[in-house]
Amino acid sequence: MSQEYERSPGRRVQGRRYTPSHLQSGGETRRRTSSASGSRSTASSRTTPPSRDSGPSRPNRPRGKRKGRFGPYGAMLYVIFVIGISALLAAFGWVAACDVLALNKPEHAATVTIEENTSLDQVADTLKDNGLIEYKFLFKLFASFTGAEKDNKITAGTYELDTDMDYHALISNMGKGSSSRKEVTVTITEGMTLDQIFALLEKEGVSTAAKLQEEAANHQFKYSFLKDLPTGDYHRLEGYLFPDTYTFYMGGDPLQILNKMILRFDEMFTDEMRQDAADRGYTVGEIVTIASMIEKETDGTDQTKIASVIYNRLENPTSETAGYLNIDATILYATGGTVVDTNADTPYNTSTHKGLPPTAISCPGIDALRAALYPADTNYYYYALGDDGTHSFFKTYKEHQRFIASQERYQTSQ
Numbered sequence: 001m002s003q004e005y006e007r008s009p010g011r012r013v014q015g016r017r018y019t020p021s022h023l024q025s026g027g028e029t030r031r032r033t034s035s036a037s038g039s040r041s042t043a044s045s046r047t048t049p050p051s052r053d054s055g056p057s058r059p060n061r062p063r064g065k066r067k068g069r070f071g072p073y074g075a076m077l078y079v080i081f082v083i084g085i086s087a088l089l090a091a092f093g094w095v096a097a098c099d100v101l102a103l104n105k106p107e108h109a110a111t112v113t114i115e116e117n118t119s120l121d122q123v124a125d126t127l128k129d130n131g132l133i134e135y136k137f138l139f140k141l142f143a144s145f146t147g148a149e150k151d152n153k154i155t156a157g158t159y160e161l162d163t164d165m166d167y168h169a170l171i172s173n174m175g176k177g178s179s180s181r182k183e184v185t186v187t188i189t190e191g192m193t194l195d196q197i198f199a200l201l202e203k204e205g206v207s208t209a210a211k212l213q214e215e216a217a218n219h220q221f222k223y224s225f226l227k228d229l230p231t232g233d234y235h236r237l238e239g240y241l242f243p244d245t246y247t248f249y250m251g252g253d254p255l256q257i258l259n260k261m262i263l264r265f266d267e268m269f270t271d272e273m274r275q276d277a278a279d280r281g282y283t284v285g286e287i288v289t290i291a292s293m294i295e296k297e298t299d300g301t302d303q304t305k306i307a308s309v310i311y312n313r314l315e316n317p318t319s320e321t322a323g324y325l326n327i328d329a330t331i332l333y334a335t336g337g338t339v340v341d342t343n344a345d346t347p348y349n350t351s352t353h354k355g356l357p358p359t360a361i362s363c364p365g366i367d368a369l370r371a372a373l374y375p376a377d378t379n380y381y382y383y384a385l386g387d388d389g390t391h392s393f394f395k396t397y398k399e400h401q402r403f404i405a406s407q408e409r410y411q412t413s414q
Contacts, residue, residue: 099134100142102166108132109162111182113251114174116156116211120149123174132161132170142167158182158205158250182250188261190243190365191295193333194234197241197363201248201257211254219255223266225284239288239360240265268366276373285360291372292360296329302383302391303368307375309383309393314355320397321381325350333361385409 098104110130114123120143124136133139143149146168154174159181161173173180184204188197194216198209216234221227229236237258242265248257269284277287290310294303310325317323327350328340334348335341342351347358364372380393382400387407394400404410 096135096138099138100167102164102169105163107163109160111158112161112174113158113205114154114156115251116253118154118156120144120154123154127161127170130161132163132165133167139167139170143171146171155253157252183247184250185245185247187245188241188243188363190368191362192243193362194238194241197261204248205250206248207252207254207257212258215254215258219258221259221262223262225266225269226262229285235359237262239285239292239363241363242268243363243365269369273369273373280373286356287369287372288364289356289360291364291368292362293325293327293329293357294371295362295364295368296333297327297383298368299385299390302393303371304374304376305378305380305393306383306391307371308378309380311375312379312381318381323354324352325355330357330361333357 108131110132112126112130112132114126118126120140121136123143124133124139127133127139128136143154146153148154148171153171155176157174157178159174159178161170161180165173172178182205184206186200186204186206188200192200195209198212201207201212202209213234216237218231220231221229226237226240241258241261244261244264246260246264248260273287274284277284282290290307293310294306297306310327313321313323313325330348330350331340331342331344331346332338334346335344342349347353348361350357378393379395382394382397383391384394384400384404384407386392386403387409392403394403
């Protein structure tokens with residue numbers, strides 16, 4: 001068998017070359033290294049970015065300090081700014097707290113009137129305008145937070161307030177039953193009309209005439225003697241505001257004001273009097289109307305006699321009277337002034353309209369009401385005021401005219 005011989009740095013071995021181990025390992029190592037390097041290079045290029053150390057090396061430099069954003073004095077300015085803002089906020093907080101808690105305020109008092117349906121914003125305006133608060137928005141915030149507007153803690157009225165009151169006290173003292181609510185005493189005299197009463201109440205600051213008229217015209221009162229009265233005309237309450245001395249809240253609720261006087265009438269016109277009126281065949285309203293005419297016609301000493309003249313004309317008319325009352329006061333109620341126009345076109349003209357006028361013509365007192373219920377028993381159909389200031393009474397028209405002709409006051413007035 002032939003044998004092959006190859007040159008080799010080592011000895012010859014049959015079938016293959018013999019290479020010394022130290023030479024063989026070096027070559028294999030280079031091949032593995034080359035192969036491995038190739039593999040790593042390929043894998044590295046596909047999966048990872050080049051190493052920062054793969055480029056040229058840079059010399060290490062010592063890191064310097066960053067410069068401040070506001071310059072060398074920025075930190076100091078920033079601190080000063082923060083302290084300034086904090087001081088301003090603290091100062092405002094203190095001033096606001098003083099306003100809320102009524103601290104360090106100069107002494108000052110004011111009379112404040114809160115109208116019906118006044119908004120919280122308007123209340124704040126009123127308090128600010130009167131020098132009782134400094135910050136309207138703060139008061140409104142406090143009032144909203146405490147539910148003052150939602151719970152109707154502030155009611156219409158006139159109040160005496162001062163700067164010793166904090167926000168809570170201001171709200172409390174503008175509520176119902178407040179001791180700071182101002183009151184006024186008003187005397188309603190016998191024979192005053194609704195218009196005169198309303199004008200007086202407005203003058204005294206109790207309410208306005210317009211508000212009182214509105215309630216008088218349209219409110220459905222629960223009293224038995226008022227429930228059937230038609231709405232729309234405030235004169236329907238004529239005669240039912242009882243003359244007396246009252247204490248009212250200033251700027252109060254007009255309905256409460258009217259109710260107070262009507263309630264007094266309800267108390268004074270007793271159940272016995274109502275029964276006596278029914279026994280005579282008259283309603284409460286008719287008795288009030290008769291009493292109102294007595295009140296306007298009397299000199300205070302002859303009410304029952306004047307009542308007898310009215311009843312005689314109503315119940316037992318003669319051919320001369322024919323059912324007409326011929327009372328001047330009813331005409332003056334409708335026309336105003338002091339001159340009686342017997343031709344005035346009005347249902348209150350008792351010279352042209354028979355029977356009672358549509359409503360009372362004044363608010364009578366208890367004496368006139370009693371006279372209307374319990375008249376004197378007479379045959380009189382006429383009366384006239386003499387020069388002495390008292391009334392004289394007559395059975396016939398002729399007697400009446402003879403007396404008038406004898407009195408100087410009637411001569412000078414013609």
